Amino acid sequence: MAELSWLPARRASVEDLEAVFATGTAAKCRCQAMKVPGWIWRDSTQEEREAALLEQTACGSPAASTGPTSGVIGYVDGEPAGWVAVEPRESYPRLWSRKQAWMRMDPELEGVWSVTCFVVRKGFRRAGLCYELARAAVEHAQHSGARVLEGYPTEQPAGKTVIWDEASVGMLQVFLEAGFEVHASPTLRRRVVRRQLV
Numbered sequence: 228m229a230e231l232s233w234l235p236a237r238r239a240s241v242e243d244l245e246a247v248f249a250t251g252t253a254a255k256c257r258c259q260a261m262k263v264p265g266w267i268w269r270d271s272t273q274e275e276r277e278a279a280l281l282e283q284t285a286c287g288s289p290a291a292s293t294g295p296t297s298g299v300i301g302y303v304d305g306e307p308a309g310w311v312a313v314e315p316r317e318s319y320p321r322l323w324s325r326k327q328a329w330m331r332m333d334p335e336l337e338g339v340w341s342v343t344c345f346v347v348r349k350g351f352r353r354a355g356l357c358y359e360l361a362r363a364a365v366e367h368a369q370h371s372g373a374r375v376l377e378g379y380p381t382e383q384p385a386g387k388t389v390i391w392d393e394a395s396v397g398m399l400q401v402f403l404e405a406g407f408e409v410h411a412s413p414t415l416r417r418r419v420v421r422r423q424l425v
Contacts, residue, residue, distance in 0.1 A: 229303050229354065233363040236284035236310075237296035243307035244286045246348065247300060252395075253346040258283075258298065258312050261319040261343045298344075299363045301356055308351035311360040312344040313368055316377065319343060332411065332419060338374025345397050357397065361405035369424050376422045377410075378402050384416070 236244065248254055257276040262283070264270075271279075281287065283297035297318070301309035316322060316339040323331050333339070342364050347356050368376045380397040399409075399418050407420035 230305070231356065231359040232302045232305075233299050233359065233367075234302070235296050235367055236286055236298045236300050237288070237294060239284075239286055239300040239307070241281065241287040243300055243302075244280070244284060244310075246307045247310045247346055248280070250349065253310075258310070258344050258346070261312075261321045261341075264320050299360065299367050301347075301360045301363065303351050303354065303356065306351075308348050309356045309360050310344070310346040311342060311357075311364045313340060313342050313364040313376070315339070315373070316341045336375065338372070338425075340368045340371075340373040340376050342376065342378040342397065342402075344395050345401075346395070357401045358404055361397065361401045365405055365422060365424070374423075374425050376407070376424055378407060378420045380418050380420060381416050382418055 248257060255273065255276075257280040259271065259276045259279055262279065280297075285294065285296050295314075297314050298310055298312040300307055301311070303309075319341055322341065322343075323334075342361070345357050345360055347360075365376060378397055380399045380402050381394070382399040399420070402418075402420045402422075403409075405422070407422040409418050410421045411419040413419065
């Protein structure tokens with residue numbers, strides 16, 4: 228049985244962060260899709276996205292053992308293997324700039340954090356790491372003072388596969404097993420889930 232563990236990204240090394248984001252769509256996006264106000268590929272460069280992720284995570288910063296960070300790094304037997312983005316909801320400007328009402332539910336509600344993205348490195352997939360990352364997101368948000376944790380997963384239809392863009396927001400079952408409940412079902416496959424933390 229593999230040993231699964233996690234760290235707030237601010238306590239991980241730059242090398243660990245780079246290992247998780249080294250390949251695939253994650254290497255290009257750098258978890259900036261909900262961060263930039265415009266369309267990510269048109270309005271930001273690769274270098275800008277890479278620099279933004281480093282700044283947001285505070286990886287490699289000598290003074291970053293405490294303080295804000297933009298996610299959690301997951302490890303399998305000590306190897307950096309995955310990532311989950313979890314921050315205060317207001318940290319994601321694109322949640323608020325979209326026209327769909329479900330992307331900005333209860334805007335007056337205080338203390339809401341959002342889980343917006345999962346990344347699992349090739350070679351570590353299909354081993355349950357997303358479930359561990361979802362639980363880590365809950366624990367990290369609780370310790371950081373969040374009152375409500377919100378996610379926007381996809382519910383996988385029976386017998387259907389999902390593409391990376393759908394899976395990157397998380398699958399519904401992952402959130403349910405971490406104690407979330409469905410708050411809204413805005414489309415056929417999209418769910419808004421919440422977990423009360425206090």
